[in-house]
Amino acid sequence: MTDDPARPLCVRVIDLETAGNGAGDVCEIGWQDVVQDAGGLWSVSETSRGARFVNPGRPISPDTMAVHHILDEWVADAPFWKDVAPSVLRPDTPVVALAAHRAAFEQRYCTPRLSGGANWICTWKCALRLWPELLRFSNQMLRYQRRPEGLVHERGLPAHRALPDAYVTAHHLRDMLNTVPLSQLIEWSRQPGLLPRVPAGPDRGRPWSALSDAALATLARDRDIDVRFSAETEVVRRGGQPLAAPARSNQQTLI
The missing domain is CATH 3.30.420.10 (Ribonuclease H-like superfamily/Ribonuclease H)
Structure with a gap:
């Protein structure tokens, strides 16, 4: 620089x-x-x-x-x-x-x-x-x-x-x-990628704000770091606490 x-x-x-x-x-x-x-x-x-x-x-x-x-x-x-x-x-x-x-x-x-x-x-x-x-x-x-x-x-x-x-x-x-x-x-x-919508599974294509708390909690434990980060961001927006600090993304999610 x-x-x-x-x-x-x-x-x-x-x-x-x-x-x-x-x-x-x-x-x-x-x-x-x-x-x-x-x-x-x-x-x-x-x-x-x-x-x-x-x-x-x-x-x-x-x-x-x-x-x-x-x-x-x-x-x-x-x-x-x-x-x-x-x-x-x-x-x-x-x-x-x-x-x-x-x-x-x-x-x-x-x-x-x-x-x-x-x-x-x-x-x-x-x-x-x-x-x-x-x-x-x-x-x-x-x-x-x-x-x-x-x-x-x-x-x-x-x-x-x-x-x-x-x-x-x-x-x-x-x-x-x-x-x-x-x-x-x-x-x-x-930071990991903040996905605007769920990329896969039964809620594919839905915005995170439309998910139930239970579905969000499941995705907050997903193997894909971008999915986890996106779900946890919505958890925090709703007033909850993140499950863990997000790590760096490997950018493998396809969206």
Whole structure:
């Protein structure tokens, strides 16, 4: 984070494509910066974006290629993750935070050692808070439900490639930053996801406020941390006490 008041603030949106689940299995990283002008307005940078292939050190399976369409021969001569990550995650022009949609995935690979201990914003968690009326909260569903101003359709394609996905996420982030303070987005991102509706089971799709006390108590003991946190938030709203302090979310709930 920079302490220079003359330097505009910048949040770097990160998106990764991988060849597996290992610590070095990244095969592409994309980034798109969101910057604040002197008047405090945030915008998607027209110049500070990019993507790099990364050698994952292993073959990319056909199943994985079918998602992002990155071929082995494209990454064969690329540098390894440990050599690529620092220059992207800690650029010469400092960033005040890193961001990603469902940031827990990127954080598995962008460790504090590689990122310099940067703060993170999860645009999925923040979307749950800011736009709870929406039906779904994936990056692409937000794109078509919200139709963010200025998003060039072709520049956000193909989906499931690092730079186009980062570009789409950056438009959601820009609108978030122009709605609530940066510090609020970081704080929300440190907590589990506050789901606007029950995601599964007999009460699927119902708002938490519509549940009986008994149903709420059951969901407050759910295995999914986002479900537990959401149920306990409603318990507290009704004047009750949370069962336990919420831990950090692994962001595995699908909504």
